[in-house]
Amino acid sequence: MTTETDKTTTEETMTIREMCDLFEVTPRTLRFYESKELIFPIREGTRRHFTRRDRARLKLILRGKRFGFSLEEIRQLLDLYDMGEGKTVQLARTYELAQQHLDEMKGQREELDRAIAELETQMEWGARELEKRRSNAA
Amino acid sequence: MTTETDKTTTEETMTIREMCDLFEVTPRTLRFYESKELIFPIREGTRRHFTRRDRARLKLILRGKRFGFSLEEIRQLLDLYDMGEGKTVQLARTYELAQQHLDEMKGQREELDRAIAELETQMEWGARELEKRRSNAA
DNA sequence: AGACGAATTGACGTGAACGTAAATGAAACG
DNA sequence: CGTTTCATTTACGTTCACGTCAATTCGTCT
Known part of the structure; x- marks a missing residue:
């Protein structure tokens, strides 16, 4: 019975610095994206922890940007990708x-x-x- | 001998209003592009007269924008197109x-x-x- | 000459997407 | 325990590509 909230899928979170290095963005950018509700890092006290989901979304965000989509447009598209992950609301x-x-x-x-x-x-x-x-x- | 400064190639100029209607831009936009040296309308007194060349350039400018190029980048590209028209400098x-x-x-x-x-x-x-x-x- | 519409020139405003600096807080190290 | 080292929050600054508004000026129509 490994199907509860699913802890198997290596839900290792990353710090803001690790994220910045991995995606070549600044902390400011990540906080800005969070404020615009494009990503939802977990808060442990005051610190942010970025999940696998955040990483997936950020990847899509950056791609969207390369095509000239606005962050607001990207937010709409991200919702679509989320649908595929289960809910389909x-x-x-x-x-x-x-x-x-x-x-x-x-x-x-x-x-x-x-x-x-x-x-x-x-x-x-x-x-x-x-x-x-x-x-x-x- | 019709090859002086070439008046044959219908060098009919257009007013700013005609340009705006034709390309669906505002006067402000055209003046802005001129200030950025993307187009070079002729000045008759204070008024602007847009040449065939201006029209060709504007067309390319608008296309460039649709691909997310900045105006500065577009200015570089426009120079390339000009090469084709003779000088090749x-x-x-x-x-x-x-x-x-x-x-x-x-x-x-x-x-x-x-x-x-x-x-x-x-x-x-x-x-x-x-x-x-x-x-x-x- | 007077009035009107169209064009021009400043100059300040705007939205998007962050940058940057200052102050504060938590945490890890010697 | 003090000092770096990150991270966070707050908030003002910046670049790009124009928008908008006020004050003129120019040409035209009557």
Whole structure:
């Protein structure tokens, strides 16, 4: 009977410093994210202890940021990921929200594809010009 | 002999209002971009006149923004596009810079692909749960 | 000439996402 | 027990990309 609150899944918590080193963020950032309810470190007295869940969320937060999502938007997405972990509450609304985000992301990808293609063209030009100049200089 | 300063290429300029309507930006935005040397409208007295070049640049500016590039980064990229239009000055440095940006963009695309895949998995879950709930409610 | 609308120039304000400094508290070390 | 060493809280500061408002000025219409 190892299914109570499940202590098997190495619920080793981390200090704020360990988190900062692991994810390359500042303490300020982690506290800020907590204040915005993106992560929920446990409080032992005054100190914070970051759980596996916090780590998973932070990972997603940082990825979201790399795509230009706002922290508020990321918070919405995080809720979706949580759903997968069991509860499945209020799923319909969240599902819709994610669908929206997914559409945006796909649109963004298409545009990115076009932009990359254009840039590559531009750069072939550049490379040829570069070659010309090199041989002229010789 | 129609090749002097080239008046053939419909160099019709636009007022700030026309620009705003066409690109869905505010006057403030255009003036701001000018102050940051992203565009260079002609001055007739006090009024601005936006050229074809300004329009092309603005188009790229807005696209750059959609990818989360900062205005400063965009200014660098704009210089590259200008190269293609003739001068080809200082090409080597600019080329390198663009190569960097391209790599970043490609990396971003890969990550985006993975994220989309994950989200889609998550959403199949969601859709199934939704279906369960619908039939249970009936 | 007077009035009106459109454009311009400061200059201050704003929201997001933290940075940074000061004061305080807990804790570990010699 | 005193002193570093972290961590925390409070709070003001900062950068980016404009928004907003007031005071002019310019061109135009009557």
